[in-house]
Amino acid sequence: MTTYDALTTWALIAAIAVPTFLIRFSFIGLLGRVGGVPDWAERALAFVPAAVLAALVIPDIVTVRATVAATIGQEKVIAGLVAAGVAYYTEDVLATIAVGMGVFWAIRFGLPLVI
């Protein structure tokens, strides 16, 4: 458990900002002195978005319950499944947020069918 005071928050911003700039500047800054991203690194980097985003987002949506039905029946899981469908068909961030929040609010405020 960590709480972030003002100084820690600014240190955190710097600790993310500096490496992020260095990543962006890396090859643009080095010019032609290196040949580009090595082949093995490029293959691994190709999986970074899928792996990191899945590890980040799925635990925020899914809490494992005693049964499959109870796990699927959570408001965030239902809204998340619908939103994933929208993301798949539209690839549109705005549509995904709008439909996902709509379903989430419908369950939370409108339809007390699901616990």
Added chain:
Amino acid sequence: MERDALVRGLRDVLPILVGIVPFALVAGVAASRAGFTFPQAMGLSVFVFAGASQLAALSLVEGHAAFVAVVATAVAINLRMAMYSASLAPYFEGYAARWRALLAYPLTDQAFALSVATYRESDVDRRWYYFAVAFAIWAVWQVATAAGVLLGAGVPSSWGLGFAVPLVFLALLVPAIEGVPHAAAAVVAAAIAIYGADWPFNAGLLVGALAGITVGLVVAGWRR
């Protein structure tokens, strides 16, 4: 030539600007929910300027994650930009170091994709075209983030507005799953992250991501 490149960049980037507004609003709302003050929220937005990593950091801070876990996750998400830097580098080769640093700072998925696509098909002034695209995205991102911070402070927490954050990530995750190896990487990463949700220092997230990348590489190797 320079003016033409600026105008063309602004025209080409317009549809992209519409798409980043909701993303930036959510980033602003997430910052206020994570307890960031207005200057801190804008500091994160200006100095880091990488939406997915900002949201990841904010959602971990809200969950009281360890400092190292927040930094490692946010930086890992930004590693992909090394590939963008590599593919833009030949186009920026002749420019002075100061210019190259200025062009590197606002590098985003969108600025990279649009610029490289344009460079390949036409002989535009590269520096000013990219400058217009990248800094237009930057400006819209900052304004919409600021609006999100102010909005987030005024919305009651019972609305569950924080749920918009995982929804944005879902919108990014789904198109990132381009085939079986990517799907395997995502499933393994998610399963370990759920199982390890209570591990200290958010190790479940980092171990899950690394295991996912490994499994993705292995499955891709089988299929070759």
